[in-house]
Amino acid sequence: MITEEDYRYIVDDVYDVDSGKVSNPIQEGRLVGNDRFKVISNPIDNTSNGMQAMAVAPVDKNRNVDYSHVVIAYAGTNKDDIKDLDTDVQSLGLGRDKLQSRSGLNSAKVVDSQFVTALNYANVK
Numbered sequence: 001m002i003t004e005e006d007y008r009y010i011v012d013d014v015y016d017v018d019s020g021k022v023s024n025p026i027q028e029g030r031l032v033g034n035d036r037f038k039v040i041s042n043p044i045d046n047t048s049n050g051m052q053a054m055a056v057a058p059v060d061k062n063r064n065v066d067y068s069h070v071v072i073a074y075a076g077t078n079k080d081d082i083k084d085l086d087t088d089v090q091s092l093g094l095g096r097d098k099l100q101s102r103s104g105l106n107s108a109k110v111v112d113s114q115f116v117t118a119l120n121y122a123n124v125k
Contacts, residue, residue: 009033014073017043017052044121051114
């Protein structure tokens with residue numbers, strides 16, 4: 001059974017998917033959540049819209065994975081990431097699912113919002 005404390009540790013760990021924040025981002029196969037869960041698919045670190053997510057499942061004392069209790073954890077807003085803040089303004093404030101992303105001084109590109117990226121990640125798991 002997954003406890004509220006387990007969820008807290010998983011949520012703390014999902015921020016370490018961000019390659020811009022940590023030198024050794026979480027990858028598939030790594031144990032997280034106080035070593036009680038295993039990352040069961042390649043985490044998402046979308047550098048275009050600032051969204052990070054990982055899918056985990058509990059492991060027993062022999063490290064066998066219980067795929068009947070998969071948890072998908074999403075990182076919240078990183079106040080130090082301008083793309084993450086910009087995504088929140090455009091997605092939450094303006095209700096957009098496509099975002100204008102600045103890639104240079106005078107250039108912009110259209111990228112999926114974090115909502116679209118999150119739904120796509122959840123749909124393939």
